[in-house]
Amino acid sequence: MAQSRRAFLSRVGAVGCSVAASPLITPVVFATAPMDARLVVIILRGALDGLDAVQPYGDPALARWRKTVSVGPAGGAHDLDGYFALHPSLAGLMPLWRAGELGFVHAVSTPYRNKRSHFDGQDFLENGGASPDGALTQAEDGWLNRLLPLMGGVTEKTAFSVGRERLRLVSGQAPHSSWSPDADLELSAQGRLLLGEIYKNDPLFHRAAQRAADISEGMDGAMGPAAAGRAKALAEFAADRLNRDTRIAAFSLGGFDTHRNQKNTLPRALGELQAAILALRDGLGDNWGKTAVLAMTEFGRTVAENGSGGSDHGTGGVMITAGGAVRGGRVLGRWPGLEEADLFERRDLMPTDDVRRYAAHVMSGLFGVAGSDMGARVFPGLDMGDDPGILL
Helix, strand or coil, X not given: CCCCHHHHHHHHHCCCCCCCCCCCCCCEEEEECCCCCEEEEEEECCCCCHHHHEECCCCCCHHHHCCCCCCCHHHCCEECCXXXXXXXHHHHHHHHXXXXXXXXXXXXXXXXXXXXXXXXXXXXXXXXXXXXXXXXXXXXXXXXXXXXXXXCXXXXXXXXXXXXXXXXXXXXXXXXXXXXXXXXXXXXXXXXXXXXXXXXXXHHHHHHHHHHHHHHHCCCCCCCCHHHHHHHHHHHHHHHHHCCCEEEEEEEECCCCCCCCHHHHHHHHHHHHHHHHHHHHHHHXXXXXXXEEEEEECXXXXXXXXXXXXXXXXXXXXXXXXXXXXXXXXXXXXXXXXXXXXXXXXXXXXXXXXXXXXXXXXXXXXXXXXXXXXXXXXXXXXXXXXXXXXXX
C-alpha cells in the first residue's frame, strides 16, 4: 500500500525517541539460545574488493593489474604472512591478527556466477541455497533462520530489527524480531535524492525530508567518518545483547561498491568495518573468547583496475573472520593466481571454494549442529567437505 507523505513525516518526527519504520533502515538481528557460544554475521553490501582489503602482493601479477588501487607493504599496507598484506585502513585490526583472533579466507564465493548483480548476489548470499545447476532457490528464507530450529531452545527473542526491509539472512518461519539503534535513520544516497525529488514542490515536506537526509548523511558509509560511529553503535548494542541471553547477531554495512576512485572511497567503508569489529571485541569482554565473527560479501571485484580508478563487479572475494573462538593469524583458501589464464572469465579472481562451506563449519562447531543437517537443511545442496579448522 502506498504511504502518504504525512505518514512518512510522522516517522521522521519520531527519530528522537524511536527509529523510523522504513525500508531505508539497516536492521540489526539477534537470536537467543541456551548454549554459550556467540556468532556475529556482518553482511558487507556492495561487493568488497578482497584484492584490496587483503592484498596478495606476493603474486607478481597484482602490480600489473593494479596501478593505484592496491599498494602493498611499501605503500602502507601491513604485512600478514609474507604474501598477503592488510589494507592500511584496517591497521587497527593488526593486534587481533597477532593475537590469533583475526583471519581471512581468500578466493571464495557463493555459487552465483556471471550476472554480477548486487541484488541477486546478496539474495544468493543471504538465502544460501543453490539448485544443482547453481541457481538461487526460490525459498524466501535465510540460512541463519534455518539454523535456529536445529540449535534448540530458541525463543521469540530470536531476532530484532526495525523497518520493512529485513535481512533475508534471518527471514523465515523460526521466531525472530528486529531492532535498530535510536535515531539511526540511514538513507542511501539514492534515497536522499528520491526524497528531494518527491517533496521539491512542497516547502513543508521538503524541509522535513531534507532534515532526514541531513541526519542520514552523517551516517552514510560513503559520506564520511561519522559512519564509523553508526557501525560502532550497531556493534555496541549487539555486544550488549550477546552479553545477556542473545547468541546470534547479524547486521549489514554498506559502502563497498567502489567503481570510482577506490583508494579514497574504500577506506571509509573499511573504517566502518574495523570500528564494528573493535566495538564487538571491547563490548563483549570475556565473552569475546566464545565469539566468532564472519564478515561476508556478495561477490568480489575485477582484478584489473578500471579507467575511473576503481574496480567493477567480479566473482571471487574474501571472507573475514574474527573473535576469540577463531583460529586466526592465517589466510586460508587455495590461491588460484592472478595471471590472465588463471582468472574466472579472464577478468575476475577465480573462486576456489564455497564461502558457505566455511560458514557451515563455523556454525556446526559453535552450536553442535550435525554436518549432515548443515548440508541438507541450512545450506541446501552444499558439500561440507573437510573441516577447514577456522575454530579453535
